[in-house]
Amino acid sequence: MFLKICYRSLLLAVLIAARTVAADKPDAPGLPAKSHVYVTANFPRHVVAAKIRQLDNTPDSNPLTDAGATLGRVLFYDRQLSKNDTTACASCHLQENAFTDPRQFSRGFADGNTMRNSMSLANLRFTNVRGELPGFFWDERAATLEAQVLMPIQDKVEMGMELPELEEKLRKLPYYPPLFQAAFGSPKVTSEGISKAVAQFMRSMVSFDSRFDRAAVEADGDDYSMDFAAFTPEENLGKKLFIEGVSGVAEIGCAHCHVPPTFAMPKSFNIGLDFYYVDQGLGARDVPSNDPFTTSNDGKFRAPSLRNIALTAPYMHDGRFETLEQVIQHYSSGVHPHVNVALALDATEDGDKLATSGFVLADSERAALVAFLKTLTDDKFIHDPRFADPFVRLAD
Numbered sequence: 001m002f003l004k005i006c007y008r009s010l011l012l013a014v015l016i017a018a019r020t021v022a023a024d025k026p027d028a029p030g031l032p033a034k035s036h037v038y039v040t041a042n043f044p045r046h047v048v049a050a051k052i053r054q055l056d057n058t059p060d061s062n063p064l065t066d067a068g069a070t071l072g073r074v075l076f077y078d079r080q081l082s083k084n085d086t087t088a089c090a091s092c093h094l095q096e097n098a099f100t101d102p103r104q105f106s107r108g109f110a111d112g113n114t115m116r117n118s119m120s121l122a123n124l125r126f127t128n129v130r131g132e133l134p135g136f137f138w139d140e141r142a143a144t145l146e147a148q149v150l151m152p153i154q155d156k157v158e159m160g161m162e163l164p165e166l167e168e169k170l171r172k173l174p175y176y177p178p179l180f181q182a183a184f185g186s187p188k189v190t191s192e193g194i195s196k197a198v199a200q201f202m203r204s205m206v207s208f209d210s211r212f213d214r215a216a217v218e219a220d221g222d223d224y225s226m227d228f229a230a231f232t233p234e235e236n237l238g239k240k241l242f243i244e245g246v247s248g249v250a251e252i253g254c255a256h257c258h259v260p261p262t263f264a265m266p267k268s269f270n271i272g273l274d275f276y277y278v279d280q281g282l283g284a285r286d287v288p289s290n291d292p293f294t295t296s297n298d299g300k301f302r303a304p305s306l307r308n309i310a311l312t313a314p315y316m317h318d319g320r321f322e323t324l325e326q327v328i329q330h331y332s333s334g335v336h337p338h339v340n341v342a343l344a345l346d347a348t349e350d351g352d353k354l355a356t357s358g359f360v361l362a363d364s365e366r367a368a369l370v371a372f373l374k375t376l377t378d379d380k381f382i383h384d385p386r387f388a389d390p391f392v393r394l395a396d
């Protein structure tokens with residue numbers, strides 16, 4: 001205990017020293033004297049009831065700690081992780097947009113554009129659906145969050161660094177060794193530590209405090225089937241359509257693929273965006289078809305989380321839709337025939353996928369779905385100081 005206190009004061013002293021030394025450099029992070037708490041154990045009742053812990057992808061080799069997530073936060077916002085000090089993870093994952101980018105394609109360190117639309121980073125800790133292999137990115141190419149972290153850093157468009165160069169560079173920044181010491185018990189800056197810390201920070205980004213969650217807690221039902229007293233009749237209609245089913249091909253709901261309480265699914269589907277896909281998504285990777293009813297994985301992309309969806313426009317892997325109305329329009333009348341289109345959206349249901357129709361929705365139902373989607377916005381999440389930029393200089 002005594003050692004711990006000593007160590008804490010030492011860390012604080014070093015951090016303050018680092019800040020003073022670098023006072024005229026805007027590059028030293030401002031961290032609270034008493035660490036933020038990232039290890040949260042309390043989830044709303046309906047989230048616990050959904051057996052959220054079974055979905056937890058935290059590996060035994062990288063448990064979430066406050067010191068680890070604190071280091072991860074600094075790394076996430078540090079532009080010095082890129083080749084020319086211009087681009088941080090946060091450059092393309094903005095807190096005010098639930099950690100996605102309002103641009104259709106993001107801009108990398110040398111002004112090149114990414115190939116796909118950036119993704120929101122809420123609840124990435126909860127992806128382990130049994131029987132499905134979780135994979136990060138639109139095409140599931142990163143098997144773990146730890147592996148994911150090092151990919152944008154080394155990406156030729158995004159941050160353009162090599163790992164030995166990165167370690168060398170960060171070792172020279174006075175604020176890192178004490179943060180590594182606190183997180184992992186050694187001041188040594190390593191790529192492994194970087195990947196673990198940022199993965200911890202992302203696992204701490206949990207978003208279960210939207211109007212939907214508050215209304216669900218109040219309704220005290222675990223299956224979301226009852227009308228919520230706190231919802232308008234329109235929002236309740238939208239919820240019913242979303243969760244219980246929409247008339248049309250298979251009479252299933254959107255929740256079939258966007259499963260509450262995360263409103264995501266670690267699996268890829270072709271939702272008939274195009275006759276011919278320029279970007280084949282999962283199909284461009286050398287993996288067998290993920291479903292016995294489809295010949296290949298062409299045009300399949302991961303079903304993303306719809307948490308905070310009102311803040312994460314534009315939509316789809318290529319950011320083709322600017323509004324939620326356009327997305328719903330796609331599901332109701334824009335689904336293109338494709339051999340791989342998901343069964344739920346395939347009118348013929350006989351494998352002859354030439355006549356797809358999607359969901360049948362009246363105008364009022366389309367509006368209700370949009371109203372429901374807007375209840376998934378978590379204002380606390382986007383204003384949470386634990387996830388905010390530590391490099392921002394506070395006004396004197």
Ligand code: HEC
Binds near residue numbers: 089093106120150158
């Ligand atoms: C130049 C913009 C850019 C930068 C910098 C960037 N990202 Fe991303 N991020 C994206 C894009 C675009 C995607 C989607 C790419 C794809 O699927 O091919 C993405 C996807 C992700 C995902 C996948 C989310 C999911 O649901 O599967 C994670 C996690 C992520 N980024 C974290 C990070 C971290 C951590 C960093 C910093 C080490 C970072 N990103 C830096 C643009 C960026």
Ligand code: HEC
Binds near residue numbers: 305
């Ligand atoms: C068969 C599975 C499936 C069903 C059913 C489904 N979706 Fe999706 N959804 C997906 C996939 C996969 C994507 C990503 C597709 C892409 O980008 O190519 C997606 C993307 C979205 C997006 C854009 C997300 C983003 O971050 O860009 C929204 C919004 C959305 N769906 C809403 C709905 C609604 C509302 C319904 C019901 C009317 C629905 N989905 C039904 C699989 C599904």
